[in-house]
Amino acid sequence: MNKGLLIVLSGPSGVGKGTVCAALRRKMPGLVYSVSATTRAPRSGEQEGVNYFFKTREQFQDMIARDALLEHAEYVGNYYGTPREFVEKTLAEGKDIILEIEVQGALKVKEKFPEGVFVFLLPPSLGELKQRIVGRGTESQDKIDHRLSVAVEEMNLLSRYDYAVVNDEIESACERIQAIITAEHCKRERFLHELFDELKSLTTAHNGSER
């Protein structure tokens, strides 16, 4: 059996990763979602193992020590990370798994899973990205400038990804990600093994019956 594909969906803050990922999961019920581990408290309605794996700080640090996380980061005093075992188990079962993650985390995952399929979600234009960043609320210009410069830095990481998908419309972005998944399954490597086995058996059978 072929291993599944690890699809990593990333992109600058505010580009709509979460929305696209949720829409994609609705369209592809067979696609497994990689649930993150976190030390932050569950919010109302959040379920263990569905939204997050909720961990104590000690449990999380133990996971770091055991190299049980593909990547982790601290954000506003809480840890967030990607449990390695669930990803590996899903792939070994021949199922595709999607990981929605910010750009720095995605590149850490790439170090451990270079064979992953790394998709960078782009805003329809940088002007539009700025609009989304500026239009969020009533923050100070300094905060907005900071968010913009972070987004520009993130955009510079694009070259390390395999694919870029413009999030002009959720439906269309989903279709392009589905096409990428289909195409990756067609990559020759995934077929060679089975084919050569069949080739061998056919040649033997053929020689046996004809000579």
Place this chain on the structure above:
Amino acid sequence: MNKGLLIVLSGPSGVGKGTVCAALRRKMPGLVYSVSATTRAPRSGEQEGVNYFFKTREQFQDMIARDALLEHAEYVGNYYGTPREFVEKTLAEGKDIILEIEVQGALKVKEKFPEGVFVFLLPPSLGELKQRIVGRGTESQDKIDHRLSVAVEEMNLLSRYDYAVVNDEIESACERIQAIITAEHCKRERFLHELFDELKSLTTAHNGSER
């Protein structure tokens, strides 16, 4: 403007390249078809520039001498080849072009267009391929054996292609090739140029307005 994609559809004899290519062209009217040049006489209903570019032997040899063909081969006393100029012109116009060709010719095209997208069409199984080869008519066992060994050799070239598509059903094979084309358009290289131009202009505008 981005250059178009050169899609090369190939695969073992009898796998159904022509049928899949024709179906794909019906589904994707914007996809340009690379018309071959040949020295064989037109058959009833065949049109110049639609089915083939019909050439005299002298004209064809002149094309070879001018390196005006991406590949060429002689088959049953007639020349067949792929005119380079039409392919290059179409790509420069930003249009995708598909080339349906046997496996040796495809690999010659790859030498000149390594950036092409090389798709290998596979039979549902090698047993099925054998069925198609054997089931064709009333030829001698020797001829059948020869066809089978050619097909097996062709199959061995699979690793030099970018994608493998199983021709289990025409509709489904077409969908997978369409997905490959979409995914190839999402490859990061095709976006970088435009994006960095926009990034530069935004940074300038931003700095100008804020400072």
